[in-house]
Amino acid sequence: MYDSTRKFIATHYSRELATWLLGKPMELTEIKPSELSLEPIRADSLIFLTEQSNLAASTAILAGLVLNKDIIQRLLRNDIMKESVIYQEIEDQGRQKGETNLILRLLNRRIGEISPQLSQKIQSLSIEQLENLGEALLDFHSTEDLEQWFNHLSV
Structure with missing residues (x-):
């Protein structure tokens, strides 16, 4: 067939x-x-x-x-x-999804459960921004630190 x-x-x-x-x-x-x-x-x-x-x-x-x-x-x-550009694009999407999931898990463990709005913002970050957030979250103590990080990001 x-x-x-x-x-x-x-x-x-x-x-x-x-x-x-x-x-x-x-x-x-x-x-x-x-x-x-x-x-x-x-x-x-x-x-x-x-x-x-x-x-x-x-x-x-x-x-x-x-x-x-x-x-x-x-x-x-x-x-x-x-x-192939197709393969590389799929690979980048997988990498971004994996890094996003890891960052979300680390943040939940470090500062407690985060809001859906912040989670949405994290999911829209580029790979480079996720890597920067991954380093910065080691110094976070509360959700306010994460919000402040996003404020500095948009400046």
């Missing part, structure tokens, strides 16, 4: 699929079946090579809907995926 669906999408929506995968419109070279039998690898037909890392990451995401993790890792090289 998946093979016929993928074939249908690739055949009928190749331009749209390329645009979605690469994030920008792209003119595709049409490869005729006769060309493939004569020259299986034509460098001028492999348009996607310029976007190799983003394509690899997009492929991994799509493959994850059907294949298990081990198969995907065997098919796609890790180093190519790590160069």
Whole structure:
């Protein structure tokens, strides 16, 4: 079922699929079946090579809907995926979420439960700001210290 669906999408929506995968419109070279039998690898037909890392990451995401993790890792090289802007963005989001959770736990332990408003402010901080808050909270004794830190941040 998946093979016929993928074939249908690739055949009928190749331009749209390329645009979605690469994030920008792209003119595709049409490869005729006769060309493939004569020259299986034509460098001028492999348009996607310029976007190799983003394509690899997009492929991994799509493959994850059907294949298990081990198969995907065997098919796609890790180093190519790590160069992808998609991979890096996902990694940054994960890092920010992890740092935010750690800061919230440390603050709750250091100064007691914080208000939802302050929690919301913390969740909107950049990674660099979270790191700075992580250092500053070692000197906090109350919620007022955290509020003062935010006041200095907006100055």
